[in-house]
Amino acid sequence: MLLSFGLLFIIILLSFFTLTDLLGIPFTDINGDYAEYIDDAITGINRAADLKKDNIVRRLSSLLTNVESFANSTLTKSYLSDIVTAQKKTDLQAYLNAFKKTFDIFDFILIADIKNASIIASTRDYEEMQNISGEKYFSGALRSGGTYVCFALDKSDNGLDVYWSHVINKDNIPRYVVVMNIKFSDLIPSSLLRNEERDRSTEFILVESEGLLLTHLKSPLTDGSTAIPLEYKLSTDDALQVSQGQEGFIDTKDYRGVEVLSAYRYIPIDSETGWGLIVKRDYSEVIASFKKKIYYFILSLLQNS
Secondary structure (H helix, E strand, C coil): CHHHHHHHHHHHHHHHHHHHHHHECCCCCCECHHHHHHHHHHHHHHHHHHHHHHHHHHHHHHHHHHHHHHHHCHHHHHHCCCCCCHHHHHHHHHHHHHHHHHCCCCCEEEEEECCCCEEEEECCHHHCCCECCCCHHHHHHHHHCCEEEEEEEECCCCEEEEEEEEEEEECCEEEEEEEEEEEHHHHCCHHHHCCCCCCCCCEEEEECCCCEECCCCCCCCCCCCCCCCCCCECCCHHHHHHHCCCCEEEEEECCCCCEEEEEEEEEECCCCCEEEEEEEEEHHHHCHHHHHHHHHHHHHHHHHC
């Protein structure tokens, strides 16, 4: 009898220490494996979000520098000076083509006169004298007085086009708008948002300022449909936070209705808007190894009871 009680006491004692290792002790500084798994996951997700944001910001800053340098260049303004003769227009056209060739990322470049909203030069010849007063990239640049960025869905390939426009001043008066078009896939290649970790559920999502998708989602929506960029608005808690310019970390449910750990980062684009980066990982994957430990612990208890 005494031996049985002794063995029972040892089993209870070992179980206590095992549970302490797994779960820690509440209201103390002793954390168990569960807290370590969660802390490691949060650290990894935050680190991935910060690294991806830094990479995206560097690409955008480099592009913005090119657009602003072109708009503010004395060389650009010299080509736009008294552009009335055929030779002047030819020279401006050649200048645009040379700039596009130098910075190969641009799909096309155009310059429009603010007074009549008509294109005076473009790397696409057929656009000359076309009126663009109704285009968002033109009116947006006038409203901002500087740089403006907007998107459009290219129906030819279902890809996204990014329009970077900037006002060109002459004698401190807005006279022209330069518009540079870039394919979103060239600006933010898929490799930039690739999951470089060993976990399988981590996903990187980009949204614009109103929560509209800029990238394709990894999985279907809850109804089985596929979300289309610039048409589907992400309404998850992390998307709502980042669309308001916030940054942080949250335990929430994603567009599938699955519980995830999510980091969100705000990427300012121009004076009016910014993008949101969401990096999330399934909670079930984070604690998968911990659940195995719990399973083996319960199994060992049953075998020793």
